[in-house]
Amino acid sequence: MKSNAFWLILFSALIIISAVTALLLRQVPMSRASIYLNGILTETVNLTIVEEHYTVTIDTDGRTNVIEVERGRIRMMEASCPDKTCVRQGWASNGLTPIVCLPNRLVITLESSNDSDIDAAVG
Amino acid sequence: MRKIALFLIVIILLTVLGGCADGQSGEQISETRLLLDTYCTITIHGDVSKELINEAFELLAEYEALFSKTIEGSDVWRINHARGEPVRVDIRTAAVILAGLAFGEFSDGMFDITIGRLSHLWNFGAEAGVPSEAEIEEARLTVNFRNVLIDGTTVQLTDPNAWIDLGAIAKGYIASRIAIFLEENGVNGALVDLGGDVAAYGNRRDGNPWRIAIRKPFGKIDDYLGVVEISNTTIASSGIYERHFEKDGVLYHHILDPFTGMPAKSDVTSATVIADGAMTGEALSTLFLLMDRNSVKQLIDRTYGDIGVVLVLENGEIELLGDVRLIN
Numbered sequence A: 001m002k003s004n005a006f007w008l009i010l011f012s013a014l015i016i017i018s019a020v021t022a023l024l025l026r027q028v029p030m031s032r033a034s035i036y037l038n039g040i041l042t043e044t045v046n047l048t049i050v051e052e053h054y055t056v057t058i059d060t061d062g063r064t065n066v067i068e069v070e071r072g073r074i075r076m077m078e079a080s081c082p083d084k085t086c087v088r089q090g091w092a093s094n095g096l097t098p099i100v101c102l103p104n105r106l107v108i109t110l111e112s113s114n115d116s117d118i119d120a121a122v123g
Numbered sequence B: 001m002r003k004i005a006l007f008l009i010v011i012i013l014l015t016v017l018g019g020c021a022d023g024q025s026g027e028q029i030s031e032t033r034l035l036l037d038t039y040c041t042i043t044i045h046g047d048v049s050k051e052l053i054n055e056a057f058e059l060l061a062e063y064e065a066l067f068s069k070t071i072e073g074s075d076v077w078r079i080n081h082a083r084g085e086p087v088r089v090d091i092r093t094a095a096v097i098l099a100g101l102a103f104g105e106f107s108d109g110m111f112d113i114t115i116g117r118l119s120h121l122w123n124f125g126a127e128a129g130v131p132s133e134a135e136i137e138e139a140r141l142t143v144n145f146r147n148v149l150i151d152g153t154t155v156q157l158t159d160p161n162a163w164i165d166l167g168a169i170a171k172g173y174i175a176s177r178i179a180i181f182l183e184e185n186g187v188n189g190a191l192v193d194l195g196g197d198v199a200a201y202g203n204r205r206d207g208n209p210w211r212i213a214i215r216k217p218f219g220k221i222d223d224y225l226g227v228v229e230i231s232n233t234t235i236a237s238s239g240i241y242e243r244h245f246e247k248d249g250v251l252y253h254h255i256l257d258p259f260t261g262m263p264a265k266s267d268v269t270s271a272t273v274i275a276d277g278a279m280t281g282e283a284l285s286t287l288f289l290l291m292d293r294n295s296v297k298q299l300i301d302r303t304y305g306d307i308g309v310v311l312v313l314e315n316g317e318i319e320l321l322g323d324v325r326l327i328n
Helices: A002-027 B002-020 B051-067 B075-080 B091-106 B116-123 B133-140 B170-184 B280-288 B293-302
Strands: A031-037 A040-046 A054-060 A063-070 A073-079 A099-101 A106-112 A120-122 B027-035 B038-046 B148-151 B154-157 B189-194 B197-201 B210-215 B224-230 B233-239 B244-247 B250-253 B268-275 B308-313 B318-322
Touching (some): A002 B002, A106 B027, B027 B051, B170 B197, B210 B233, B224 B233, B268 B293, B293 B308
Antiparallel strands (some): A031 A040, B038 B189, B148 B154
16 A cells, blocks of 8 residues: 555656646747857857846947847847848847848847747748 | 556656657758858758758859859859850859740840849949939840840850849759759758748658748838748748838839839839749749739739749738738
8 A cells, every 4th residue: 555655656746747847848938149240159148038138339340230139139229231221120039030231241140949930031 | 566657657757858858850950151142041950960051051152153243253243244255154054044034035024134234233322322314224225135145055145234143033043952952962851041032842840841931021020921831842032121222211122123224113012922943933023023913913824833922012911822821
């Protein structure tokens, strides 16, 4: 009798542990941004743990980009390029499309746990 | 009893551990590089080495070295600087030029690969402003695809001032060729995204078709109209909101009408085309921005093969034509 109870408790414990683990893993959204200048990784930002928003300024050879970071998202706030396509793209919170400032050779890529549903974007 | 219990515990432990590990077969690798004047992402999965993605990008660079109009010594550069003399080119360049000429015929000149001088003129427009009428006229006069003579791999521009620009079909061709290269090298599935010109081989790792989001015109980077599912085909998009600038309240975009020399005026804001042909999607998506919606419908009827089209009109209306399903 006692040994049966023991195994029962052990099973239940294992089942509960695996269920809780699965639930916990699913709920934590992770996102990380990588900033590349001229193809070289300049900085990475863990967007998940950002407390207060802040800006990162990248200034090379007269080409300036100001990147704004908030929890879970990132954007090109200002850019010295003529067309400002990168600024118009707005906030990125998933890794589907990188924010690209072609004239200034700056790319911001994201890896996010809510990426998996879409593989590419067109248009 | 104990043996059964032990056995069951082992099963449960394996399940817990197995749940943490990746359940799908084959590793998925993705890499993005700035090439072809845009961001290019190659995604593969299967029992293949990471080196394969490197090789795919090397192949991409090889194509760029052939088709680029700015790289000195490329096939296109040599044709454009030959002052009307015949030029021998790579067979792949010849293939793309031939396809471009075919689209020229198909569209009665609305799609024209000799748009080079005109696109060059407007490219500097973002910084210098709107080109003058005289400049536009001078460039426009050099646009005529019928001035391209091609015989095997010899190409000749009979107008020495004209320039070939393969920008409106090259990426579609390259994306497809890379997808084929990856298929030949044993991947289970591949997605080649060259700045929005996408070729898909096989399916995603989970066995479902690749999911491609269509962005909202003038929207933010995360704004989508919906998703289409593709497998073993290509998808391409063109929109007036892509490369554009505003001057004195007027929007100047990069889809140029070869007959007026100006950005095209149409009630179509964005066109997304799903087509099996390597360059069909890309060429048609450009073409659809050069004509009004009714002409688009007529052209689709004349197109060989099944294509799917998503049009976004000026008034925000979304129109689906042909073989396509938009999922929200």
